[in-house]
Amino acid sequence: MSVHFDVVRLRVNGDERAAGVPSHYTLLETLRYGLGLTGSKQGCDKGDCGACTVLLDGEPVLSCITPVHEAEGREVTTVEGLGRPDTPHPLQSAFDRFGAGQCGFCTPGILCSSAALLARDPDPGLDQVRDALSGNLCRCTGYTKIYDAVLHAARVQRGGGES
Numbered sequence: 001m002s003v004h005f006d007v008v009r010l011r012v013n014g015d016e017r018a019a020g021v022p023s024h025y026t027l028l029e030t031l032r033y034g035l036g037l038t039g040s041k042q043g044c045d046k047g048d049c050g051a052c053t054v055l056l057d058g059e060p061v062l063s064c065i066t067p068v069h070e071a072e073g074r075e076v077t078t079v080e081g082l083g084r085p086d087t088p089h090p091l092q093s094a095f096d097r098f099g100a101g102q103c104g105f106c107t108p109g110i111l112c113s114s115a116a117l118l119a120r121d122p123d124p125g126l127d128q129v130r131d132a133l134s135g136n137l138c139r140c141t142g143y144t145k146i147y148d149a150v151l152h153a154a155r156v157q158r159g160g161g162e163s
Contacts, residue, residue, distance in 0.1 A: 008068050012037065013081025027071050028052045028063035031078060039079035039108045050136035053109035054078050060113045062135070079108035082115055090153040091115060100149035102140035110136045114150045122158055126151065 004023045008030060009016065019034030031037045031054070043051035045064050052064040055077035083089035091114050094100070101107035110133060117124055117132035124132070129150045130143075138146065156162070 006069075008034070008072055010035075010068075010071055010076055011074070012076045013078060014075075021068065025068050026064055027054065027056075027061070027066040027068045027076070030068040030071075031063065031076075037078050037080055040112075041105055041108060043105070048137070049106070050109045050113065051106050053112045053136060055112050055116055058116060058119055060116045060135075077112070077115075079111050082111060089115065090156040091118070091150065094149040094153040094156065095146075098145045098149040098152065100141060100145040106136060106138045106140075110138065110146060114153070117150070118154055118157060122154060124151070124154055 005020050006023045007018055007020050009018045010030070011017070012031070012035065017035055019030055021030050021034040025034065028040055028042060031040055032042060040054050040063055041051035042064065043049040047062040047065040050062065052062055053060050054063045055061070056066070056071060057074050083092050089111070091111050095107065095111065113133055113136050117129065121128060126147060129147050133146065
């Protein structure tokens with residue numbers, strides 16, 4: 001059996017990138033195995049857990065079920081693109097401050113979903129946070145610390161509260 005390879009060109013975290021990948025690859029497989037961006041996690045491989053969530057043109061998508069060709073010509077943002085080690089995104093700082101990530105497996109997907117929420121709604125309530133994260137499963141934290149961190153990050157981004 002021969003595998004057909006394609007060269008895909010993506011704009012990832014603000015950079016133009018190209019990778020030769022099997023034509024059947026998903027966006028997640030291309031990010032992880034073609035581009036070496038391992039922040040997005042490979043969980044269920046069927047769109048149920050949300051660990052693979054990235055932003056496609058600013059909207060959260062399940063990269064494990066998104067064919068890579070659907071991302072060509074669009075902006076892909078992974079957890080690596082949310083912040084930098086010296087200047088983390090307010091969500092990343094809040095997750096650290098509130099202990100919102102325990103094992104960390106789900107955290108990249110939750111951060112991307114939360115970033116999309118805060119871009120759409122800079123002042124969400126608890127119900128909006130719960131709804132935005134309803135597709136992201138966490139088996140460790142019980143969600144309370146996650147919700148608190150997202151609400152805190154929203155306050156910080158609006159200029160109220162310390163990071």
